[in-house]
Amino acid sequence: MTEIPEAELSWRFSRSSGPGGQGVNTTDSRVELSFDIANSQALTDVQRERALERLAHRLVDGVLTIAAQEFRSQLRNREAARTRLEATLxxxxxxxxxxxxxxKPSKGQVExxxxxxxxxxDVKRLRRDVS
Structure with a gap:
């Protein structure tokens, strides 16, 4: 796969839940990364068709969105989102x-x-109670 150009990626940032203490209330550390598969120039026609078919359940109007909020830092969440997008694609x-x-199994295996x-x-038959 070729590298996805930065121009085809769309980033959104918002406040995150989870760890971070009071900083959670003030920093936009949650990241949403969107990639428009349907209109991407980075993918060949075959790749685009495969991606649209296999990711159909995750797409909204041909756009794949990955969210990351597991880290306190926006930078680390950006890296996590980018990594997940690349792996998914x-x-x-x-x-x-x-x-x-x-x-077919060989004759010896069957025997x-x-x-x-x-x-x-035979073992189970011999264990049975004969009384």
Whole structure:
């Protein structure tokens, strides 16, 4: 994936809940990072289609929004939001995994499995109360 240009990112800041003491009431440390996937020039057409399809449940009008408020510092929340956005996009635009080619168990494996089942059955049969 290519680097996302800063011009395509939209940042919003607000007051955060959580740790920070009295500073929580005065600093805008909560970060919302928005990225317009539908209109992005950084993604190829194939990547855009994959991202829109796979992230459909998280998008509002083709825009992905990531919120971060776990740190007291706005700078660290910005870094956390950017990291999460990159990870989310990387997963969304990854090519699909190769299909598994079904295989049959070998004759030896089948025989060993059946032999183990028979042995186990015998053990349980011998444990039964015969009275």
């Amino acid at each position: 990387r997963d969304a635009i990854a090519p699909p995994a190769k299909k598994r080619r079904p295989t 060993r499995r059946l032999e183990n089942k028979k042995r186990r059955s």
